[in-house]
Amino acid sequence: MIKSPSSKNKPGNVVLELRQVVKTYTSGNTTFNALNGVSLQIREGEFVSITGPSGSGKSTLMHIIGLLDTPTSGDVLLQDRNISRLNETQLAQIRNVTLGFVFQQFNLLAKTSALENVELPLIYSDVPRSKHDSLGIEMLTKVGLQDKLRNTPAQLSGGQQQRVAIARALINDPKIILADEPTGNLDSKSGKDVMELFHHLNEVEKRTIVLVTHDMDLARQANRIIIIKDGQINIENV
Amino acid sequence: MFNLKPSIDVLVKSSIRSILKNKSRTILTSLGIIIGVTSVILLTSIGNGLKVYINQQFESLGANTIFVSPGKIFNDKGGFNSQSGASRFIATTFSLTDVAELKRAIRGVTIVPVAASAVDIKSSKTTKTNSSIVGTTYQYGASANYVPSNGNGRWFTKDEEDKKADVVVLGNGIANDLFPTGSALGKRIIIKSKNMKVVGVIDKKGSSFGGPDVDQYAFVPIGIVFEFNGNQNVNQMLIKTSNKDLVAQTKIDVTKFFLKKFDKDAFTVFDSSQLLSSINSIISTLTIGLAGIAAISLVVGGIGIMNIMLVTVSERTKEIGLRKAIGAYPRAILVQFLIEAIILSCLGGGVGIILGWLGSLAINNFFPAQVTFSSVAIAFGVSAAVGIIFGVAPASKASKLSPIEALRYE
């Protein structure tokens, strides 16, 4: 592995590791290997981007890293814990506390205020209710939406909606942020704002970030690029 | 096990919000439950009203009255004897000697013999065929609470009884039938060619359901009925104790007295409370049966709830996927949708209770109906249970969705 010279962070311990992960989709009697033996390590404090052509398996890989899906074979280790031994409830708790997921489609609850959307992960956590609002406001302030607390998604621009989604991903103070094409539905200005936010989260708040994008310019902003092709890691590079 | 997250009030709040998002659908969905609960409340209120009404009727008979009747009236469980077996038909009648001996054996009580007959009664206006005529003593009016109220005449006297005087006391109903216009009091009627004077008209008593209709009786001195019947058989005896604490012991004494003369199945000694509890048990059975039939519509309502919850779950698959992606564990999703189903059916139950209550108020104008707290509690409990039972399938379906498949759902 070649370390990026531009990196200001010293990558630490391995927080996430995939070993020979295969994901096979079966429809009817045809099977398709969306991932074909992927092994990778992600260290604490890294900013990694995953890129590759459409249909190469980026989202599939991201879902497995994010514990939203389980591999057909192979192991996923999160902070040295093999997650194949965990049940649905334990996985949900990890998704709630350790991981923060940002989607291309934002996935905000309709007719629900920005503040309530941001606070949603808290209702499944141990954070006492009295702290929910102050935490929600803090997160929305961090993404620059402190004056849009009561706006519903329909009353926000696309870029603002994605920032609400990022605030939601941050509310439980996760170690790892996973973002699948977070700028895919945004214009270039909003996309730039979102990328700046990720840099801030990585460089200032020392969070580990995994970003999926098919935009090479965005991918190059990371410490490390993983290029995936036909379900296999093609190049792992700066 | 960990504590419930999210807490119930968060879940209830979000359920109410999602129910309110689809108001017309909520109303249509709850209709089955509403109809079911309304009919259960209405039917039980009618059953209960009936019971209260009959109890009041019996209270007017007095709690210190004991009846002695031929035949076996009650079965061993306290219900009415339904056996049409021999014992009911080898009906002993009592004789005047029995009455006299009983009077001697048991002191301090009023013993009133009753003999009955069915005859035609004519007034100047009309004829009532096959009417019940009851021959009894001067004491019966007071013992059975049948003394005409002020202005409506009187019961016949001991003197009139002894002389078999041609006097009659009419029930309210038959009095009106015989004299549709004006009062029957003081008028003359013909009973089996005997010209008799109406000396009293009893206040309206109302018929006890299934029981004899006192309002249609004509009461005359017992000797007159003996003459009509051509014998001196006594059909029933009424025993009035001086207070109701003596009822139990007197019943035992009376039973002992008759056991010396008759087989145990040939006569029945009972008091009004016994009669009442038998009637009550019949009404209760009837009410439960009717309410049970009405409860079938609750099942139909439950299926409606299940249907709409399944629709809700598939409509909100994406939301479920998102919630799971950010940390909702399966049970949290299960509880969320279960609570929504329960709220939906309890909402229907609540509306049903209000409608049933209003309905029973309306019915009460022409038929006794009275909503009981227990029927409200049961109706509410049942609708909550319906919500749970029919909400489990959709909720468990939601909780088992894979987060990523749910998120991808279009």
Ligand SMILES: Nc1ncnc2c1ncn2[C@@H]1O[C@H](COP(=O)(O)OP(=O)(O)OP(=O)(O)O)[C@@H](O)[C@H]1O
């Ligand atoms: N549920 C599924 N069933 C069958 N095949 C699937 C399923 N999900 C993904 N695939 C297939 O797996 C492959 C990888 O899909 P994936 O979504 O990971 O691609 P991607 O790299 O994210 O592409 P894009 O850049 O367009 O988002 C594709 O060929 C896709 O058709």
Ligand SMILES: [Mg+2]
């Ligand atoms: Mg993708």
